[in-house]
Amino acid sequence: MSRSRFGEPVGEQIEVCPVTQTQDIIAGKWKIIILWNLSTQTRRFNELQRLLPNISKGILTRQLRELEEDQMVHREVYKEVPPKVEYSLTPLGQSFIPILQSMGEWSKKNLVSK
Amino acid sequence: MSRSRFGEPVGEQIEVCPVTQTQDIIAGKWKIIILWNLSTQTRRFNELQRLLPNISKGILTRQLRELEEDQMVHREVYKEVPPKVEYSLTPLGQSFIPILQSMGEWSKKNLVSK
DNA sequence: CAGTATCCCACTGGATACTG
DNA sequence: CAGTATCCAGTGGGATACTG
Numbered sequence: 640m641s642r643s644r645f646g647e648p649v650g651e652q653i654e655v656c657p658v659t660q661t662q663d664i665i666a667g668k669w670k671i672i673i674l675w676n677l678s679t680q681t682r683r684f685n686e687l688q689r690l691l692p693n694i695s696k697g698i699l700t701r702q703l704r705e706l707e708e709d710q711m712v713h714r715e716v717y718k719e720v721p722p723k724v725e726y727s728l729t730p731l732g733q734s735f736i737p738i739l740q741s742m743g744e745w746s747k748k749n750l751v752s753k
Numbered sequence: 754m755s756r757s758r759f760g761e762p763v764g765e766q767i768e769v770c771p772v773t774q775t776q777d778i779i780a781g782k783w784k785i786i787i788l789w790n791l792s793t794q795t796r797r798f799n800e801l802q803r804l805l806p807n808i809s810k811g812i813l814t815r816q817l818r819e820l821e822e823d824q825m826v827h828r829e830v831y832k833e834v835p836p837k838v839e840y841s842l843t844p845l846g847q848s849f850i851p852i853l854q855s856m857g858e859w860s861k862k863n864l865v866s867k
Numbered sequence: 868c869a870g871t872a873t874c875c876c877a878c879t880g881g882a883t884a885c886t887g
Numbered sequence: 888c889a890g891t892a893t894c895c896a897g898t899g900g901g902a903t904a905c906t907g
Contacts, residue, residue, distance in 0.1 A: 656786065656789075657856070657857040657858075657860035657861050657864075658785055658786055658789045658853060658856050658857045658860065659785070659786050660860045660864050661785070661856040661857070661859065661860045661864075662782075662785045662786065662856075664864075666780070666782070667899085667900095668776075668780070668899080668900070669900095671772050671773070671775070671776045672770065672772055672773050672776065675770075675772045683868085683869085684868070684869050684870075685868065685869075688869095693901090694900095694901090695900080695901055695902065695903090696869075696870065696871090697870090697871080697872085697873095697900085697901075697902085697903095698899085698900055698901065699870095700869085700870065700871085701899085701900090716869095719868095720868090720907090721868045721869080722868050722869055722870080722907080723868070723869085724868080724869060724870085731863055734859065734862075734863055735859060737855065738852065738855045738856060738859060739772060741851065741852045741855060742771070742772050742775040742852060743771040743772045743775070744771075745775065745848065745849060745852060746771035746772065746774045746775045747771045748848075749845055749848055750771075750774050750775075750778075781879085781880095782879080782880070783880095797888085797889085798888070798889050798890075799888065799889075802889095807881090808880095808881090809880080809881055809882065809883090810889075810890065810891090811880085811881075811882085811883095811890090811891080811892085811893095812879085812880055812881065813890095814889085814890065814891085815879085815880085830889095833888095834887090834888090835888045835889080836887080836888050836889055836890080837888070837889085838888080838889060838890085
């Protein structure tokens, strides 16, 4: 699925606005906080669900799948019973960590909690 | 309107996840790109609409109003005929510019356009 | 444990027509 | 020019029940 916007034909190339591409990846109510929770360590499905109060399994699955599609998250399945699945950041996901940190710091520094 | 999530009573205080607060502000299909377009200069309503192909007046208005509510954008109305309205970043909005830049650079460096 | 499979609903975005 | 005012449609999020 292509979620690009702002397609502008430039010769054979398509020029896409960079910040919009980023927007497309982190759009989704839980994406950022999921990445944040994976930034320090690998986590299992249930663990993530516990960390994200009020998220349902279905939604958590969908958000993780989309992050996987966008190569931000890696899903490692251990063939055991009971099943064990571990989520972690890919190199691309890791390269995004500084931005997550900036967001956290910006928020703490500039936003009064309302 | 309070859009905070993850409310956790801590004494009299409410503890809210910082990255989630940021998420709440930049959620919305056009928020980031609007901030981006205001990061270098003040812009008028129609100017913004031209810069954001395919956005309708109604939506642009709504997104701008929400950014105003969150103190990210300032709206300056000139009492003239025909009307002139200029949008610019508030100090809070300006403090967010480095993050926007990181996003743009991250995208250009790490995302192949797909 | 880590998911699917459904169904549902609210909200957000989008289109269009009208206005001070 | 810079909006409102409506109305509509799609989608994304949420709840619940079931499963390998």
